[in-house]
């Protein structure tokens with residue numbers, strides 16, 4: 001399987017908050033959990049707000065340096081995820097999910113911001 005351009009999150013039935021990644025242990029805004037957090041498919045396109053290079057990660061299993069970006073998804077939420085290299089703020093990006101279920105954002109050359 002190759003890399004998919006998709007992004008899954010949860011849409012809280014109680015407060016409407018949308019968050020990434022998909023998880024059922026608790027809404028980041030109101031704490032609702034379980035069946036109140038249905039998984040939703042999000043538009044993987046967004047705009048990069050800011051990027052930072054991490055030189056030492058608390059989890060030694062994660063190789064550093066790596067670049068983390070804040071991305072404003074076109075569906076609304078702002079998410080933090082790994083970037084494919086150092087990209088300038090303001091560029092369109094798109095989520096890419098690797099076979100290991102790791103989400104990273106890459107420069108979006110399709111120019112389609114929905």
Ligand SMILES: [Zn+2]
Pocket residue numbers: 012013014015016017027028029030031032
């Ligand atoms: Zn909630």
